[in-house]
Amino acid sequence: MNAASPSLEIKSVSAGYGASDIIHSVSIVVTGGLVSTIAGPNGAGKSTLVKAIAGLLRPGAGAIVMDGRDITDFSPPRRALAGLGYVPQEQNVFRNLSVQENLLIGFEFVRRGAPASQYVTARDSVLSLFPDLATRLNDAAGTLSGGQRQMLATGCALMAEPRILLLDEPSAGLSPRYAHEMLEAVRAINARGVTVLLVEQNLVEAVQISHNVIVLAAGKVQGTWAAADFLGDPTVQRLFLGGRERRIAADQKSGSGHAASAA
Amino acid sequence: MPQALLNGLVSGLLIALPAIALSLTYGVLNFANFSIGAMITTGAYFAYLLNVGFGASILIAAPLAGLGLALVAVAIQRSVYRWVGSDHITLLVASMGVAFVLENTMRFIYGSDVRTLDVPVARPVQFYGLRLNHEQLTIAIVSLLSMAVVAIILKRTRLGRAMRAISDDAALADVRGIDRQRTVDWTWVIAGILSAFAGVLIGLDGTVEPLMGANYLISVFAAAIVGGIGNPFGAVAGAILIGLIEETSALAVSTSYRQGVSFLILVLVLLLRPQGMFGVARITR
Amino acid sequence: MISYAVSILTFVSLATLLGFALNVQWGQAGMINFGLAGFYAVGAYTAALLSKANVDPIAATAAAIIATAIVSGLVSLATLKLREDYLAITTLAFSEGVRLVLMNEVWLTGGTDGIRDIPRPFIDLVGGDRYETAFLGACFVLILVVYVILERIIRSPFGRVLRAIREDDVVAATLGKNVLAFRVKAFAIGGAVIGLAGALHAFYFTYIDPSEFVGVVTVYAFMAVIVGGKGANRGLLIGACTVMVLLEGTRFLKDLVPAMAAHQAASLRLVLIGLGLILILIFRPGGLSREYRLRVAGQLHDPSSRA
Numbered sequence: 001m002n003a004a005s006p007s008l009e010i011k012s013v014s015a016g017y018g019a020s021d022i023i024h025s026v027s028i029v030v031t032g033g034l035v036s037t038i039a040g041p042n043g044a045g046k047s048t049l050v051k052a053i054a055g056l057l058r059p060g061a062g063a064i065v066m067d068g069r070d071i072t073d074f075s076p077p078r079r080a081l082a083g084l085g086y087v088p089q090e091q092n093v094f095r096n097l098s099v100q101e102n103l104l105i106g107f108e109f110v111r112r113g114a115p116a117s118q119y120v121t122a123r124d125s126v127l128s129l130f131p132d133l134a135t136r137l138n139d140a141a142g143t144l145s146g147g148q149r150q151m152l153a154t155g156c157a158l159m160a161e162p163r164i165l166l167l168d169e170p171s172a173g174l175s176p177r178y179a180h181e182m183l184e185a186v187r188a189i190n191a192r193g194v195t196v197l198l199v200e201q202n203l204v205e206a207v208q209i210s211h212n213v214i215v216l217a218a219g220k221v222q223g224t225w226a227a228a229d230f231l232g233d234p235t236v237q238r239l240f241l242g243g244r245e246r247r248i249a250a251d252q253k254s255g256s257g258h259a260a261s262a263a
Numbered sequence: 264m265p266q267a268l269l270n271g272l273v274s275g276l277l278i279a280l281p282a283i284a285l286s287l288t289y290g291v292l293n294f295a296n297f298s299i300g301a302m303i304t305t306g307a308y309f310a311y312l313l314n315v316g317f318g319a320s321i322l323i324a325a326p327l328a329g330l331g332l333a334l335v336a337v338a339i340q341r342s343v344y345r346w347v348g349s350d351h352i353t354l355l356v357a358s359m360g361v362a363f364v365l366e367n368t369m370r371f372i373y374g375s376d377v378r379t380l381d382v383p384v385a386r387p388v389q390f391y392g393l394r395l396n397h398e399q400l401t402i403a404i405v406s407l408l409s410m411a412v413v414a415i416i417l418k419r420t421r422l423g424r425a426m427r428a429i430s431d432d433a434a435l436a437d438v439r440g441i442d443r444q445r446t447v448d449w450t451w452v453i454a455g456i457l458s459a460f461a462g463v464l465i466g467l468d469g470t471v472e473p474l475m476g477a478n479y480l481i482s483v484f485a486a487a488i489v490g491g492i493g494n495p496f497g498a499v500a501g502a503i504l505i506g507l508i509e510e511t512s513a514l515a516v517s518t519s520y521r522q523g524v525s526f527l528i529l530v531l532v533l534l535l536r537p538q539g540m541f542g543v544a545r546i547t548r
Numbered sequence: 549m550i551s552y553a554v555s556i557l558t559f560v561s562l563a564t565l566l567g568f569a570l571n572v573q574w575g576q577a578g579m580i581n582f583g584l585a586g587f588y589a590v591g592a593y594t595a596a597l598l599s600k601a602n603v604d605p606i607a608a609t610a611a612a613i614i615a616t617a618i619v620s621g622l623v624s625l626a627t628l629k630l631r632e633d634y635l636a637i638t639t640l641a642f643s644e645g646v647r648l649v650l651m652n653e654v655w656l657t658g659g660t661d662g663i664r665d666i667p668r669p670f671i672d673l674v675g676g677d678r679y680e681t682a683f684l685g686a687c688f689v690l691i692l693v694v695y696v697i698l699e700r701i702i703r704s705p706f707g708r709v710l711r712a713i714r715e716d717d718v719v720a721a722t723l724g725k726n727v728l729a730f731r732v733k734a735f736a737i738g739g740a741v742i743g744l745a746g747a748l749h750a751f752y753f754t755y756i757d758p759s760e761f762v763g764v765v766t767v768y769a770f771m772a773v774i775v776g777g778k779g780a781n782r783g784l785l786i787g788a789c790t791v792m793v794l795l796e797g798t799r800f801l802k803d804l805v806p807a808m809a810a811h812q813a814a815s816l817r818l819v820l821i822g823l824g825l826i827l828i829l830i831f832r833p834g835g836l837s838r839e840y841r842l843r844v845a846g847q848l849h850d851p852s853s854r855a
Binding site: 054056075076080092093095097101105108 | 421424425427428430431432434435436437438439440441442443
């Protein structure tokens with residue numbers, strides 16, 4: 001993976017529902033091999049942006065380019081085939097199908113024609129990442145807890161061997177333990193060479209596993225920071241960090257260390 | 264009474280085929296296909312054409328009729344439903360129009376007289392004091408075999424998983440790489456074959472006429488809804504239940520009200536348990 | 549020729565009333581009534597039976613209106629909380645049920661022979677020759693009256709709530725409106741207009757039987773509403789009239805193609821009507837579909853109604 005060439009470029013994208021746009025001329029460069037987090041307050045337009053990238057929403061203006069290919073007009077299945085993996089925030093598993101079937105589906109349409117052995121390899125790899133799922137392979141996905149569904153959804157996206165993984169608030173609504181596990185899994189996924197674009201509210205944890213943080217507010221990009229500098233930056237603090245984050249940032253400033261892993 | 268139950272069971276097996284078709288298209292396309300009755304009728308006429316018109320044995324005419332109706336169904340999907348938009352109300356109304364066109368095209372070509380398929384006559388089977396005539400036996404065998412094939416497709420093939428996935432969450436299915444257009448086409452193929460088989464089976468009883476499918480419309484809908492619309496396996500259970508109730512009610516009520524009984528069951532289910540027995544509920548507004 | 553024109557226009561008037569009714573039920577309140585023909589029959593038979601029992605025609609008409617309104621309200625109760633598809637099948641099934649009763653309860657309805665010699669209202673006042681024209685005139689007046697009443701209802705707070713419910717009933721419910729009550733009322737109001745049309749039908753044709761109340765009637769009404777623009781009564785008048793006149797013109801088909809037998813022409817006509825409905829849906833859905841809240845990226849997609 002060539003870490004220098006951008007894997008995903010969002011070029012001046014504006015999008016919305018109906019007459020007015022929610023995001024305006026947003027430009028983001030997601031560098032290959034790294035974990036980038038999009039942060040921003042509620043209503044900033046993060047989920048609109050994610051849907052535009054995933055292909056569920058057509059931008060009114062701008063382009064989305066992945067590995068040099070313009071995918072702006074690609075339907076979601078085509079984007080999946082092009083190497084984009086997407087984990088929606090909610091409604092991210094097929095509730096009436098079993099865990100096993102969900103994983104199989106994640107594999108068999110994007111990697112049509114691949115031999116069964118590759119399926120088994122991919123599945124085992126996912127199960128080693130999310131061991132909780134191994135005991136529930138035959139259960140309907142709807143019976144899983146929120147955290148397990150999130151893991152399953154991520155696993156399904158991984159089954160397709162995506163080059164870029166797009167995660168919409170993976171730790172939202174999860175207990176601290178699951179949230180932590182989830183974000184650690186993201187770190188591990190990135191370590192395998194997958195470029196990750198993350199939208200997160202749970203900033204402190206997300207920043208720890210990211211390389212870059214992009215702030216979106218009021219539908220516009222407010223700036224990009226290296227993860228190490230993010231929490232301490234006064235602009236960031238002014239924008240939207242709440243009390244907890246400020247305290248942690250203050251702690252960090254006084255030297256308790258920051259652990260952004262290198263690519 | 265036991266004879267009525269047996270008749271009801273067979274009748275239910277017959278209704279099960281279009282009920283499965285209805286559930287499948289409801290799940291994958293998210294609309295209630297009101298042309299299912301007309302599809303049954305058209306399938307029966309296709310078989311009539313091959314069987315009586317060209318002299319083919321019914322064993323050949325029926326599968327060919329299935330293929331024919333499958334092609335017609337896909338053609339309708341690509342020429343009508345695809346262009347009408349994906350709003351489920353629009354599709355609903357469009358299927359009404361399709362029903363009109365299909366039914367009256369058959370009437371235009373064949374008139375309203377009752378036609379009969381050319382099938383060998385056979386003696387009924389008797390056991391334990393119950394009677395099962397040849398048509399009923401055929402219905403049971405064809406229906407059970409068809410259901411088994413559909414079950415295998417749904418549970419064990421990629422197409423089946425695609426259909427179930429789209430049924431569950433169409434947007435997510437897109438994201439996971441499933442080709443919606445292709446899956447939709449194949450769903451219509453299956454629905455077409457099942458409906459044509461139902462048409463032939465109904466026709467075995469001796470009546471092929473333009474309203475034959477429409478006469479079953481309410482029973483088929485009732486079966487699918489009782490079973491839980493969108494759930495093809497539930498549709499089978501629903502169909503058998505409807506068949507049993509219709510036949511046993513004939514003991515108490517005049518047979519011309521058969522569809523009325525289904526209507527009442529329909530209303531009861533909708534009032535008390537709208538998701539049916541096994542409903543995958545997408546039923547509330 | 550004139551009497552033929554009068555007869556077409558009368559038929560168009562009845563269909564327009566049905567269109568108005570469907571416009572309230574479906575256009576305003578979003579409730580699909582596939583069984584319109586059945587409710588129409590209820591109105592017609594009520595008026596016919598009462599009239600033959602020497603009930604005054606105005607009273608008979610009022611009874612038809614009330615009976616159909618009540619029946620409509622009751623039927624709509626069954627599926628109020630559910631998706632429109634369910635009301636569609638329920639109303640269709642109801643309509644079938646009505647037809648079955650009409651055909652089988654011979655003691656009441658005359659079965660398939662129907663009811664004959666329904667007395668025409670005020671025939672002694674107007675006289676035989678000009679009766680049909682006068683009747684048409686009365687229809688026009690009634691259409692106007694219904695139009696005005698319905699327009700007032702549409703513009704009233706009641707109408708606004710209906711439209712809000714049609715668009716998003718969750719929102720409406722949280723605003724404290726009793727969604728069920730509104731829907732039943734809307735359906736019943738539509739039913740009342742259908743009842744009126746039914747009574748007029750009985751008085752005009754003086755003979756009714758179950759075979760008249762079939763699906764074509766329902767399709768006509770749907771086409772009128774779609775062409776006219778869902779929810780807009782004014783457009784309905786113009787659009788429906790055009791559609792009806794064109795369709796009624798197809799009755800002449802068999803004169804154009806002499807080789808065709810009468811029954812074939814009838815079937816062909818119905819095929820064309822079905823095609824007409826489909827074409828109208830493809831080319832002029834205006835207002836049919838709910839507004840999508842998401843613009844879709846190149847696929848035909850209904851993101852709002854999954855799982």
